[in-house]
Amino acid sequence: MTMKFGINRIMSFLEKMVINYKPGFLKKMVKASLLIVYYSKSGNTKKMAEAIADGARTVKNVEVVLKTVEEATNKDLVTADCIILGSPSYFRLPAWPVKKFIDESVEVFELLKGKKGGVFASAAGKKGAKVCLQGLKDMLEEHGIIIVRRGLIGLIVKGRPSVKDVEVSCKEYGAMMARTVCEV
């Protein structure tokens, strides 16, 4: 009787190990991948992207890949668990190199569905930034990417990023995105 009870306890413990421990165990074995891809001409969006990457790197078990739209490939998009897309606002819309990059991603159209995503924009004014963010979000959503929102949509910085923008807003945004990509 005692022995049977003991075996049941052991079986139940092992079941719990398998059911509860497996996701955490696998997560430690395989790093989640977060891709930050952006365009920048005069450096503002680049500063944001670098600070977002720094923030994301503070989270364990996340591999952070930072690339410009000129460097990134469709393979980078497919490999990533989370894609963060950034652009300056040009006549309120995302800059054309970002649009070109996304247009060319049609080749992997079916393969990005269900990934997590985020968007950030640099602009001179609020209206330009908001419309640009919406455009970036729409492009990712059309791929079936699920946007992890910050505020209404994503991260906006007006003009040249201040120390506070870089050290607080961008880094916190990167860390927040990295934490969500770790969630099962």
Ligand SMILES: Cc1cc2nc3c(=O)[nH]c(=O)nc-3n(C[C@H](O)[C@H](O)[C@H](O)COP(=O)(O)O)c2cc1C
């Ligand atoms: C061609 C062009 C169009 C722009 N159009 C807008 C706009 O419609 N609204 C806005 O707020 N800012 C506009 N800007 C300002 C840029 O979005 C802003 O300077 C941004 O920080 C530039 O980012 P970058 O330094 O990463 O290139 C425009 C800039 C350029 C060069």
